[in-house]
Structure formats: structure tokens, C-alpha cells
Amino acid sequence: MTMTFAKRSGLSVLALAVALTGTASTASAERNLFDILFGNRANRQRVAEPPRQQPATTPAPRVAAPKISAPSFHDYRPEAPVKVDFAAIAAALDEEDREGGAAPSPFLEALAGLAGFDLRAEKEVAAALVTHYERNPGFIWVEGAGLNDKADAVLRVLNDASAFGLLEGDYAVNVPLAASAVLDTPEERRQALIRFEMALSARALRYARDAHLGRVDPNKLSGYHDFPKKPLEAAAVLEVLARTKKPAAYLQSLHPQNTLYAALRRELKALRASAEKEIVVDTETFVRPGSSHPEFPKILQIIERDADAAFRAEHGEVLVAHAGSETYAQELVPVVKAAQDLHDLNPDGIIGRRTVGALAGESKQARIDKVLLALERLRWHPSHLGNRRVMINAASFTATYLEDDREKLSMRAVVGKPSNQTSFFHDEIEYVEFNPYWGVPRSILVNEQLPRLRRDPGYLDRAGYEVTDSRGRRVSSASVDWNRYGANIPFSVRQPPGPANALGELKIMFPNKHSIYMHDTPAKELFSRDTRAYSHGCVRLQDPRAMAAAVLGTSVDEIGREIGKGRNARRDAPQKIPVYVGYFTAWPEAGEVTYHADTYGRDDNLKKALAKVEEIRVPGS
Template sequence: MPKFKTPFVWASALSISLIASTALVADAHATTLMDLLRGGPGKSTERNAEKRPTLFGGSSSAAAPMLDGDPEPLPKVSGPRYYTYKTEAQRPIKIALPAVSAPAATDTDVTTGSVAPVSDVRAALAETKVLATDDVAKAVEAYYASGKPLIWVEGDAVTEKAKSAMSALAAAGDVGLDASDYLVSPPEATLAGADIDAQRRALARFELMLSAKVVAYVQDTVRGRIDPNKLSGYHDFKRKPVNLGPVLNMLRLSPDVAAYLRNRDPSSPQFAALKSELVKLRAAEASSGPSIVIASGTLLKPGQTSAELRNVVAALRKNGSEAMKAAHAATLSAYVDGQDYTPELVAAVEDFQKEAGLKPDGVIGPATIRALVGHSNAEKISKLVIAMEQLRWLPADLGSRYVFINQPAYRVYYVNDGREQLSMRVVVGSRANQTYFFQDKIETVEVNPYWGVPQSIIVNEMLPKLRQDPTYLDRLGYEVSYKGRTVASSQVDWNSTHSVDVRQPPGGGNALGELKILFPNSHAIYMHDTPQKSFFQRDVRALSHGCVRLAEPRVMAAAVLGTSVEDVGREIAQGRNKAIPVKGDIPVYVSYFTAWPNKDGQVEFFDDVYGRDEHTMKAFEATTKAREAQG
């Protein structure tokens, strides 16, 4: 329960609070909360605040703490963390052999459902130790318990079907998986000169191992080989269910095992583009020439000189678009080895920046250098493999109409009828306040919104200021409440209380601007407008507290509402807080891809702003290591 001032000073203090609030209304509308939290505009207001009555009578400076006793230590609301990846537990596959029916069916009797006879190899399955995850083990156990024929062994040799399956598994790298996860050694080399029992055991192990590997492959290629929720608290996915029960029987009946396995791979256009780029880069990796390097820390402005200019021009010649190179052919061909950053070269760089989605100012800094020299083939391959894994976490079909936010690209895309209809710049969470990775459904557009201040901001950023100046929120015009009861912030003893609700009313200085687009989720993340329009001019836009700020919020709101920008503007102009329901089913993917195809199917690569790719790669390594030790 928060502590409030005693009733006899309530009216006096509230009156003073209202006077201060009225006197500062212009500042409140011109200044955002973030400005004040970071010591920007409005800072002088705190220093010059009037003295106010205290609980004990008299007066004290507004900058002095309001004490009813010793203050509690400042608390801290911590965000999610990254985990050390724990692989899924494995257990022995336990084969319970069926009883032999009389008369016994032959192994070729595969259509009647009769129980096949227990051969020597089949009998050895129960003695064979192979480890697998529980889902895989259950599927393998169910198949062999049913009495159906062996799939990969016939007589004393492996079948052609087995060879086809091993060949398909060896090509797992083409679809972003690791072929070593599905490696099975054929028993032929083991059997030379061996006795009958050794042959029987080796063939049984091969049969069981290959069955486990193909079932694991099907599960991995459908849903991904790692559990994203074990990577960090920022990942939030319900893992896809994969029906593994029919897999082995389908493989037994399939005339082309490799085709069956390939058909289980994702087939979306996004996955196809990533796969094509991966195959191309792996083919080019060995034959690629030396990379162009622009020295780290280079910052070159128009009119300056630099020895790095030769590398800049080399990168323009190699990585610039054909259109850009044609437009500046004379400049690029005339350049020899000068250090003067001339207007002609500036114009070429500006066109390159424009095509790369950067601010076309001619300044060659970190973002432009990254765009010029790109990532190495090895880096790109790693990004593609991670992107293909992450795409498996999402629905196999993203839908014909959806919103896709890609945090490393700092962009949001609206897709309608399967085609990208619009895209715009966004601001996403800072490294300290990262945006999550999840999917949801858009439900509401709220115009003239209130901003409910998250507890993390109240506790981590506002509370220290409130302990120095309890009128802080009153002066800014914020509403404070406890259990539905509105109170003045000056009436709360912030030295012992911080479990209150704070919200900012609609208005010109509202942190959410004119509107927000809601897809209710446990992370309190949504898309919204912002008064800080200058942020969209930056190339690196990881700047928010986790929500996604839109460069053109009215355009996105009109798209999801199926109306016009003008209609959205009229709703805003009424000045009332209003929630407008979104009709239809519009998924939103709040995603994180450092490699992703654009609307033309060309894969683009982005910097790993939160360092998440490294955690995914470590999870891959842990998974492969666990599988190598499985049997």
C-alpha cells in the first residue's frame, strides 16, 4: 500500500501541484518524457521549482527528498536475459518386438497389416542401444512394435532405399541444416570377416540409427533443430507440432525416399530465396578473390582527403548497382589513386547510399562502409543458415496479408494479397531494452492514445527523479493512480512506494504520438507514432524502450484498417481517444533476421544489432555435439 500525506495537507498540496502544472503546461507539451529522463529540455524547471509544504510542516526545496523515514534502496526492474543453451534430453530407443502370428506373414506382405516374422536382424533391434529425443524415439518404437518390415536392411546388406536416404541426409546443408547431425555410417566396412552375430548386431544398429536420423531430419526441417525459447527471454514461440508417427511407414512405401525428405523442407518463397542464395554463396566461397577492406574508424566527409578513398572507389566499382555505375561511369573510370574526395565522387557515394536505404549525405561512416564492403561470404553463409532456422519457427505460410517487422533492417513491411504493398523505417528497442522476437495478431488501432508507462520505466528511470522531486509527474501532466484511485504524484511517498500506475494523456507531447497499433501480448510491445521524428533519419535506429516506432503511422494504420490515410486523419482530428477494431485476420511477425529477401527475391544482409546470431550459433554447436554422442 503506498504511503500518502495526511488529509489535512491534501488540499493545500494538491492546489500547489495544480498551480505548478498550469504554469508549466507549455513545457509539458513541448517536452517529452524521454527528454526529461535524460536531462534534456525541462531540466531547469526542476531546479527552479517553488518550495512546497511537507508532511511535517514548514517548507523544503522541491529538490529535497520527502522522507517519512529512511528510503528503501532504489529497486531495479531487469529485462530478459540470454541463456546457456540446454539441448533436448535423449533416451535409449526401446524396441518391443511383436509376438509372431500364426501363420506368419512374410516381409513382402506389407499391405495386409499382418505381423512379419522376427528375423535375426529384427531380434537384434531389442538389444541395440541408440539414443534419440523422446519424440523421435516414440515414432521409431511405434513403427517396429507394429511388426512392419525392416526398411533399410535386406538379408545381409543395406537396401538401395537406405543409400538414397543417406545421400539425401548428406545434402542437409543445402537447406540450412548440418549434415553431421544426420550422419549414419554404413555397416559394410564393419562386417568384413565378422561372424554372424556381429553382422546381425551391425545391421540392426544401422537399421535403427538410420530410422532415428530420418525422423529427426523431418522434425528439424519442419520446426527447426533448436528450441528458440531456450535461447533467451526475448524469444517467444510455441514450438510447432510435427506428426512423426507416419514418417517411417511413408518412407517404406515411398518409391523415392530423397524426394519424400525434400518435400518436407519448407517451400515458402522466402525460404526458397534463402536456400538459393546459400547454394550460390557456398559455390562461390572457394573461388572468391580478396576482400576489399576500408580501415575501421574511417570517417570521410565531402571535401576532405583520405588514403582510404582508393578502397571506397574499389568498393563502388565492385558492389555498386549497374545503374549507379552507369550513371557515374566517367567518374569511376577516371579515378586513379587520388585522396581528394571530390564533388563527383560525393555524387556517386550519395547515389549508392540512396540505393542502400541510407541517408544520402555523402558522409562515409560506419553504416556506409558496411554497405560498401558488405559482409564476407562466410558471414553471409552464417546469416543465411540462421535465417533458415528462424524461418522454420514461423508458420510454413506467413499468409496472404500480414505485417512483418524486421528489427536488424529497421523496417516494417505490409503484405497484401501476397505482395509487399508498403514498407517504412522503424525505430526498435535499444540493446538495453531489446524488442522481442514473436508473432501475434493485429486487433486494434487506437487514435489519440494514452501512454501507460511500463513499470520498468517507472522504477528504473522515473523513481530516482521522483524521490528528489515528488511533483515531477504532476508538473508534466501525467496521471498517477493506485487501485483505480487517481492521486497526485506529490502525495506519494516515493521513498517506500513504486507500485503505482502512471499514464500520459493524449496530446502533442504524448510519447506515442497520434496513434498506436495494438496486437496484445505479454511483452507490452506494439507499433506507434512518436514525436521524435529525427530518429528516422539515423541509419542505426535501435533507440526505443522496446516498442516499434513508425515513420509513417497513418499510412500503416490505413493499411491494416483497410481505409484511407485521410479517414485516419479525420479520426485523429476529433481529438478523442478511440479504439478502432481491425477487421480480418492480420498476423504480425515481430522478427529478427540478419538475412532476408526483399520484394524482388534478392537477399539482403544486415548487422546483428543485438548479437543474437552468436547465441543461435552456439545452440547449433551444442545440438551437434549432443547428437554426435548419441549412440
């Protein structure tokens, strides 16, 4: 109606803006006209303008533009093995032997054989050895002049470390032969046996720590990793090994006892045993319909190789007709789109990095490497993940709800950008908030909004945000001299509920220091993309109502009714549900292990850390 009036009266658009706004400033008039005609939805919802504060009479000095940095990756430094202090054991037991006056036991007779023995172990392991053998001066693994059954069982576990994705060389022990010309004197035999005793105890404890905790301390990798320290006392482990009749079963029980770990182990075994003939495609291949590429015949060959009966029935003739062709003919577009759809890709018919990766897969060695890294990452988690849980995998851009290890719900997710990565941690879901407020994180306020506010102080008012001071009083953003503040801005900013709210209809909360949660979003178009790393760290859900219903134990209809009330409300979960915010480039889902790109570069970071651990654990240390 306004534009029609302008045309009929002969007024220009700009003149109309001046008339409506009462200002002759061209830029201001254009901006005000835009707000009048197309002002954002949040602005239209505002009931009353907050009171404006009078600006200070004397301008405060301008503060340099600040920047809140994201967490960084660290230069990983593994724990260096230390020399075991066998002299402390000898001194303590020698004093005890003198006080007792009894004939020395076989262990005490052999104790002198530790003189000059340079055994290296992690600091806690070395201390546990000294503590245990001071208190329990006897053999665990030796009987008579040889090894006992317990030693044989543990050695088999250590020698099978690779089946769990560990390195057998980290647990190598020199085993004295039953009969050897080198050990033909009693003293030499005793020395070999007591050194074997200490070495096996040290390596069994290293294995226990690696199986239960992982070889790498995740929190030393980057600021994005945040895991509580898992309890495992080396001294207590050695006590159990000394007492139990089944030390092998005990050691293996220290590995994660969940279906994800078991699935990855099966995948590792299958990959190592396979003799597959790979079709290797250049990962940088890019082909559009109508163009040609020397790698294109391989793509067709792979599609044909992996096609099932239904796919062949529909597309087999076209594939045969174009076999070996380097030209991407139009008739092949439906074939490529169908293949993309089978791999849960955006079926756009364009062959790029994601399509090549999904169709051709990665090399066998690359997949093995990713499984090994996934096994290591699972060791950072609790052994038992919980009967009800939510698994978020940033690498696959998915969120899954499970009950009794069965996937009840799985959906696409949008996670943090590489510059604002979603952290790697686990917590518990406590409640769902409907029609939520969005409290603008300090990093976004400082890094993104503050530069704009310095140019345009009233931006937050027009966009419908609420600004409060340190006492909780509402103020107008236009009244604040934003130039005087750096990273420590004494104001809080939040966006009220509504259609434009960044969190959409609801958010699912598992309170944590990273301010990460799952939520709805008005930006639905991002879910159609194959790579979905676009957020500031939180996890946007494709179907948030379904996830909220699952964690609250109710129906989607009930969630809709709660949202429809239009008011901000909270509902607690009947019980806290574990949520795992992870990063796995090899991930068991829907009955098979899938492989994903290393969007955050964390695989390379972890590989370097593991290489340093391997290097510092040189043979014999």
C-alpha cells in the same frame, strides 16, 4: 509580453518569477518561470489539477531504489541424445512370438542383431522407435537381403541436408553394402540390415524434427525469444514414413513452405557456387571529406565496380580522375552521397562502419553464416506465413505489409535499444487505436521515472500524466510519498492523447505479454538515421497512417479523418492479420537478400548454441 514588461519595469527575470509565483526560493522561482513561459504542451492541455492527498503525518521508511531487469541471454543446453532401449522391443516381440507360435518373420529373425547396438537419439525419437517397432514388427527400409527404394530416396534427402542449411553429419547412417566379405553369413547380413533399419529411422526422425522445428529451441536462448511449441510427434512421423510411397517428398515438406525460406535457400546455393573476387575493406574504416585513409581507394574501386550505366554517366569521370587516391577530395562527396542513397543510407558523405558494410558488403563466408542463421530462425515460425501479413525485422529496422507474398508497403522503423530489445515472436494484429493513451510500462515507471519522482514528486502532474491508485481513483503525483515504494508501485500512470503523447496519433495492437506494438511517434528525426535502435522495445513506424490503412483495409484519408476527431477511439481489423516480430541479419526483401549488422548480438548467441548442438551430436550418436 512578459519579458518586455520585465525590461521596462526594471525587474530582473528572477524577480519577475518571484512576483508571479509568490515564492522567494531561487530554484523554485526559476523552475516555475520556465513552466509559465515554456511549459510542455501536455501540461497546457490539462483542464483541472487532480485533488491532492494530504501527506502522511509520519513519514514511511525509505525503500531502496529498485530496478526491473531486462530479459537475459541464457547458457544454452541442447538436448543430449539417449541410448535407444532395443531390449524393450525384443522383450515385447519375444513374448508376442511365443504366444503366436508361428514361424518368425525376417524382422523377428534379425532382432537378435540389435543386442549390444549402441544407437543414440533424442529422447522423443528413441521412444518413437520403441513404440513403432513394438506395434509394427517389420522392416520399413529393407527388402530381402538389401535396401529398398524408399531407403535410397530417404538417404538422398539426408545426404542433401546442407542445401537446406543443415549439417549432413547429423544424419549419417552406415549403409551395408550389397556384397561384402564381412557380411558373408546370414546372421551377419541380418544384423547389418536391422541395425541399418533402426539407424535410418532414427536419423530420418532427427531430420524431420530439425526441418520442422529447428535444431535449437529458441525459447532456451534468451528471455527475448518467445515462440509457441510447434506440434510434431515423432511417432506419427514414423508412421507416415512407413506407409507413404514418397518418403522423400514427405520429409522435404516438413521444411517451411514459404517464399522467404525459398529465397534464402537460393541465396545459399548462389553464394556457395560463386567464385567472386572480394574487395575486403577494414570494417573500422572512417573517412571524412578532406581526410586521407589507406582503405579509401578500395571504397572508390567498389563504387566503380558496382555502378550501373546511369551512375557512371553522372559520376564516372570523377571516379576515374581519383582512382587509387587515398585522399577523400571534395569532388568525391556527391559520389559517396549518391552511393549511400542507393543503399538506403543517410547520405551524409561520411564513410563509417555502416557505409563500409553497405558498399563493400560482408565477406562471402560471413554472408553464408547469416543465411544459415536466418534459415534456422525461419524454422521457428509457422510453415505458411499467411496471405496477408506484417513482417517486422528488428535487424534491418523495417516494417513491411504483404499481400500474396508481394510487398505492398515497406517503411523504416525504430526498434528497441540493445538494453531494451524488441522481443522475437509472432502474433496477430487485432485493432488500431486512434489518439491513444500511453500507459507507462512498469519497467519505465520503476527504472526511469521513480528516481526522478523521489526527487520531484510533482513531476508527473506538471508533465500532464494521469496517476491512479489501485482502486482507479485519480491522485496527484505530488501527494504520493514515492520513497516508500519499490518495484511494486501501487499506482498506474498514463499519458493522455495529444501532441506530446509518446505514441503519437495511433497505435496498432497485437496484444502480447511483452507489451509490444507498432505506433506513431513525435520523435520523427530518428527515422533519418541508419541505425534505429532507440525505443524501449515497441516499434515506431515512419508512416503509421499508411500501415493502419493497410491492416484495416481502408484509405489513408479515412485514417486521417479518424485521427482528426481528436478523441480516443478503436477500430477492429476486419480480420486478424499475422505479424512476425523477427530478427534476421540476412533478409529477403524487394527481390534480393540484404545483410544487416547484429545489433543485439543474437547471431553470436545462436552460433554458440548451434555449435553445442553439433558437439553433442558426435558421429554415431
